[in-house]
Amino acid sequence: MHPPQQAKQKNSTFTMATTTSEGPQMPWVEKYRPSKLEDLVAxxxxxxxxxxxxxxxxxxxxxxxxxxxxxxxxxxxxxxxxxxxxxxxxxxxxxxxxxxxxxxxxxxxxxxxxxxxxxxxxxxxxxxxxxxxxxxxxxxxxxxxxxxxxxxxxxxxxxxxxxxxxxxxxxxxxxxxxFAPLKQEQIRGRLKEVAEAEKVNITEDGVDSILNLSGGDMRRVLNLLQSTSMAYDCVDESNVYLTSGAPLPSDVKDVLEWLLNEGFKEAYEKLIGISSIKGYALPDLLTDLTAIVMGMDLPSGVLAVLLDGMSDVEYRLAFGTDEKLQAASLVGVFVKARHMMKVG
Structure with missing residues (x-):
């Protein structure tokens, strides 16, 4: 009985890409590491x-x-x-x-x-x-x-x-x-080239999601692309966020909607519920909420109260305090801000 044939090496558009015909596939971070100064993207x-x-x-x-x-x-x-x-x-x-x-x-x-x-x-x-x-x-x-x-x-x-x-x-x-963080425009081209070389089925919103989660880190881009492609047939927005464990943008918008409109008890229960069901960490939700709040057209005093309160919650979380208690504190920050807007 003949041993199974080894998988054929995938064609690559990179001169620095190398694979071996034996053993497990190399991590893409190492496989596509530039070997010449001209290959660097930034x-x-x-x-x-x-x-x-x-x-x-x-x-x-x-x-x-x-x-x-x-x-x-x-x-x-x-x-x-x-x-x-x-x-x-x-x-x-x-x-x-x-x-x-x-x-x-x-x-x-x-x-x-x-x-x-x-x-x-x-x-x-x-x-x-x-x-x-x-x-x-x-x-x-x-x-x-x-x-x-x-x-x-x-x-x-x-x-x-x-x-x-x-x-x-x-x-x-x-x-x-x-060395400053890489810009999304610099990463996008290399990301698409690697995806094409590895025959990854990736959508445009999947590319945008990887870029948004990367923070200018090319290593994280390639690791996330490889992990998602191994776990799912299609690398789209939903699958990228599921692989990374980061909160989905739609879920973050729902959380913000609850914090801005629901009563204290209802908002707290929904926030705890989505964190438990989907396994979101409160610091990750805080990071995304901060980015959205900064883009909102709010009075200066209200924005200052929100950011000050959210920073206090993040500070306490960094020292290992109970997430449920800090979730209640986060809801309280938004309730206070809402009260200020009504009074004002």
Whole structure:
């Protein structure tokens, strides 16, 4: 009996897409990770500057910071492949959150890699410290001296989400680049190309839903697209929201309608009911409600009371307070605002 044939590799419009004929399918985040600087969809200014620095053989120490999924790691990895080509693995050291980044790693592994020269390779080495904001203060202070001592032989690239967690002494030794969240127009084209390459049945409202939920995070876009396509035959608005666990826009509108028009008891019972039946978390509902309230034409005093009250509810939820109690508090905020509008 012959073993079952492996599924044929799907055609891809991306030069950086790679799959194996054996084993499970790669996550699309890795499958479609750009391998060349030209494949990146955003931050043209940053990419052009880094490209010129590489071409002029004048790359400084780098500090790349910004929200997750904005292309920081992809940019420096693509830059390293442009610099080294086939010798990439021997000339580059990558350390990320899964590695220990205490002072011992700085003194031993990083220092040893930066201090040694390759016999048949020319040029400077590149040390990539991903999620550098998780490094201990002692390790960051130890890294200062390592950077200075081995500048002739190596370049360092620190990647982080929060630049304020990097000590000023390290920041001053690096050229800083901020990676802003990606715009929806930048993501849309790449999303449709991946969907076409993977033969995903996706609707226009499904594309819009993924973009709205992504928050400018390309990693989340591809993960959500892959998860929804695996769970459902069609990637439309409803299925995207069901996969992500985020409240449906229609449900958020219903909640707002209850808060603005129902009595305290009725609004509270309906809010608890929809949260229990559909498994919505109150913080998620609060986020969507805030966006809608900000777009409403309300008197300044009423808007201030609503936002102040909703922020207090969100603050208390962040400390693990009971959601039912905070749901009652949220209803109370809207009842108070309604009373102000009647009096006014």
């Amino acid at each position: 931050h043209e200014d940053i990419i052009s500057i880094i490209t010129r620095l590489i071409d002029n053989d004048n790359l400084p120490h780098l500090l790349l910071y910004g929200p997750p999924g904005t292309g920081k790691t992809s940019t420096i990895v693509a830059a390293a492949k442009k610099m080294y080509g086939s010798t990439y693995s021997s000339m580059t050291l990558e350390l990320n959150a899964s590695d220990s980044r205490g002072i011992d790693v700085v003194r031993n592994e990083i220092k040893e890699f930066a201090g040694t020269r390759q016999l048949f390779s020319k040029g400077i080495k590149l040390i990539i410290l991903d999620e550098a904001d998780a490094m201990t203060s002692d390790a960051q202070f130890a890294l200062r001296r390592v950077i200075e001592k081995h500048t002739r032989n190596a370049r360092f690239c620190l990647i982080c989400n929060y630049v304020n967690k990097i000590i000023p002494a390290l920041q001053s030794r690096c050229t800083r680049f901020r």
